[in-house]
Amino acid sequence: MALKSAIEWTDATWNPVTGCTKISPGCAHCYAEAITLRFRRGPAFLPGQAVIKTHDDRLRLPLSWKDPRRIFVNSMSDLFHEEVSLEFIQKVFQVMEQAERHTFQILTKRHERLEAIAGELAWPDNVWMGVSVENQYWADRRIPLLAKVPAAVRFLSVEPLLKPVDLSRHLENIDWVVVGGESGPKARGLQEEWVRKIRDDCLQADVSFFFKQWGGRTSKAGGRTLDGRIWDQMPAVKTSTKKAGWDNPLRGSLSASSR
Numbered sequence: 716m717a718l719k720s721a722i723e724w725t726d727a728t729w730n731p732v733t734g735c736t737k738i739s740p741g742c743a744h745c746y747a748e749a750i751t752l753r754f755r756r757g758p759a760f761l762p763g764q765a766v767i768k769t770h771d772d773r774l775r776l777p778l779s780w781k782d783p784r785r786i787f788v789n790s791m792s793d794l795f796h797e798e799v800s801l802e803f804i805q806k807v808f809q810v811m812e813q814a815e816r817h818t819f820q821i822l823t824k825r826h827e828r829l830e831a832i833a834g835e836l837a838w839p840d841n842v843w844m845g846v847s848v849e850n851q852y853w854a855d856r857r858i859p860l861l862a863k864v865p866a867a868v869r870f871l872s873v874e875p876l877l878k879p880v881d882l883s884r885h886l887e888n889i890d891w892v893v894v895g896g897e898s899g900p901k902a903r904g905l906q907e908e909w910v911r912k913i914r915d916d917c918l919q920a921d922v923s924f925f926f927k928q929w930g931g932r933t934s935k936a937g938g939r940t941l942d943g944r945i946w947d948q949m950p951a952v953k954t955s956t957k958k959a960g961w962d963n964p965l966r967g968s969l970s971a972s973s974r
């Protein structure tokens with residue numbers, strides 16, 4: 716839990732859930748796993764010992780933070796992990812709705828669970844919802860489901876970018892795209908033209924583009940300049956599609972297996 720975060724696109728982190736399990740190639744060098752192992756914060760990521768833990772005692776923390784912040788929800792887990800109950804996720808959404816001075820940024824790789832329960836969640840205007848994208852395979856599966864979710868801001872975290880990705884056919888209902896290369900001792904590199912292509916697709920589609928880092932041995936090693944400048948566009952804040960009268964097509968779609 717951090718009042719300040721080193722992540723360029725957020726101000727603070729809030730972890731009402733800890734622990735996770737790997738689900739796609741972007742997880743290979745998971746930051747949360749590295750932190751857990753380095754600081755011996757329990758068995759959350761040790762082989763065969765994954766422990767997904769919900770923390771009721773952390774739920775009200777953002778309500779105690781007086782100054783408005785952008786808050787990254789669950790930097791150490793995935794809120795939509797199948798082992799996190801719907802009831803707990805609803806509690807997290809209730810806190811976010813109460814803490815209206817803050818902006819909450821949620822990121823998931825569990826796009827199917829997100830779609831399945833989105834109709835059971837409140838979606839206040841201060842909640843931004845995103846999916847991770849590391850290659851074309853996951854772009855084609857995660858983004859169409861995110862696009863159905865009635866969040867005020869929908870975003871993509873294209874990090875770590877592992878292969879060239881064509882986002883051009885997916886940007887219609889997306890407000891913000893963040894791109895970054897991997898960092899750490901085993902960082903998998905990315906190429907300039909992959910980043911440039913995504914930036915150009917975003918500019919063409921009028922989608923805000925944020926380039927977080929080139930990556931390398933450390934997150935700051937390669938800097939974050941692309942074509943001579945920093946790209947740190949943020950999405951325009953708007954009223955959620957739900958509150959604007961959009962009928963949520965997901966309502967009632969909850970199935971027992973998705974809880």
Ligand code: SF4
Nearest residue numbers: 735736737742745792
């Ligand atoms: S979903 Fe996120 S937190 Fe979970 S293992 Fe993958 S990278 Fe780590």
